[in-house]
Amino acid sequence: MTNETILITGASDGIGAVYADRFARRGANLILVARRADKLEALAASLREQTGVRVEVIAADLAKVDDLARIEARLRDDDAITGLVNNAGIAGEQGFVETDPDYLSGMIALNILAVTRLSRAIAPRLSAKGAGTLINITSVTALMPDGFTAVYPASKAYVLAFTEALQVELGGKGVKVQAVLPGITRTAIWTAAQIAGIPADMVMDVEVMVDAALAGLDMGEPITIPALPDRGDLDAYLAARGALRPGLSLKDAAARYMIKA
Numbered sequence: 001m002t003n004e005t006i007l008i009t010g011a012s013d014g015i016g017a018v019y020a021d022r023f024a025r026r027g028a029n030l031i032l033v034a035r036r037a038d039k040l041e042a043l044a045a046s047l048r049e050q051t052g053v054r055v056e057v058i059a060a061d062l063a064k065v066d067d068l069a070r071i072e073a074r075l076r077d078d079d080a081i082t083g084l085v086n087n088a089g090i091a092g093e094q095g096f097v098e099t100d101p102d103y104l105s106g107m108i109a110l111n112i113l114a115v116t117r118l119s120r121a122i123a124p125r126l127s128a129k130g131a132g133t134l135i136n137i138t139s140v141t142a143l144m145p146d147g148f149t150a151v152y153p154a155s156k157a158y159v160l161a162f163t164e165a166l167q168v169e170l171g172g173k174g175v176k177v178q179a180v181l182p183g184i185t186r187t188a189i190w191t192a193a194q195i196a197g198i199p200a201d202m203v204m205d206v207e208v209m210v211d212a213a214l215a216g217l218d219m220g221e222p223i224t225i226p227a228l229p230d231r232g233d234l235d236a237y238l239a240a241r242g243a244l245r246p247g248l249s250l251k252d253a254a255a256r257y258m259i260k261a
């Protein structure tokens with residue numbers, strides 16, 4: 001990859017930091033965004049030294065309107081930016097009735113609103129150019145809302161649906177749009193105690209996860225589930241969902257709902 005500049009959110013740690021490393025090794029210049037400037041600066045210095053690419057750091061809290069607006073403006077106006085990885089996200093919610101509603105608002109602001117507005121900021125340029133890359137990090141919890149907590153999986157289901165819709169709108173214009181659904185991945189989003197309580201064969205190392213996701217991107221996959229052993233299972237799921245379509249909107253209610261006098 002040459003002449004690419006990729007903006008990565010949540011690049012100070014975990015999955016985002018590994019994306020930064022991998023894109024730098026592919027020769028892409030980087031713009032790294034997160035709240036912790038010191039961690040971003042340390043990563044940037046190491047990547048500049050190891051790869052020679054240009055790395056810029058922007059400290060921003062994407063759950064805050066003003067900071068988000070700064071990054072939106074950059075994505076909208078900077079013609080050099082050819083790709084966006086919407087990776088920043090938080091989990092950490094308890095049961096729905098126990099979790100502070102302000103925490104849930106913050107999660108929605110970051111996991112949903114920031115992803116939407118940053119995508120909206122870059123999409124017109126990429127679409128007009130007929131090129132570029134948009135990677136949205138969702139989660140396997142998007143496919144199992146009954147298997148985790150309430151708001152986090154719902155936020156990730158939003159990102160999956162949103163990304164699939166963008167694939168239709170932007171994909172036809174030459175923009176690569178990928179949804180990545182990691183399973184449990186060894187990062188600081190989990191406490192050490194949480195990870196210790198999960199069977200080891202369910203936990204993927206972060207480098208393995210990102211390398212698989214990038215392999216999926218290179219293959220042109222619209223949806224990548226790094227752990228899923230058989231890609232045919234995802235295709236079958238999508239086909240079953242598609243098969244519902246003809247019956248989803250009809251003039252008449254289904255016979256089972258007709259009240260018989």
Ligand SMILES: NC(=O)C1=CN([C@@H]2O[C@H](COP(=O)(O)OP(=O)(O)OC[C@H]3O[C@@H](n4cnc5c(N)ncnc54)[C@H](OP(=O)(O)O)[C@@H]3O)[C@@H](O)[C@H]2O)C=CC1
Nearest residue numbers: 010012013014015034035036061062089139184185187189
């Ligand atoms: N690890 C896992 O098991 C899985 C993770 N995911 C998803 O992957 C993505 C990355 O998570 P992961 O790497 O595991 O988590 P980490 O906690 O390791 O990293 C999260 C990153 O997001 C940044 N971030 C958090 N809040 C904000 C904010 N308000 N504004 C800007 N940046 C922020 C953090 O940086 P800083 O604190 O410096 O702001 C950090 O760089 C998330 O969207 C997560 O939902 C999906 C499935 C599984």
Ligand SMILES: N[C@@H](C=O)C(=O)O
Nearest residue numbers: 091139141183184189
């Ligand atoms: N990020 C994880 C939960 O905390 C997940 O998506 O599995």
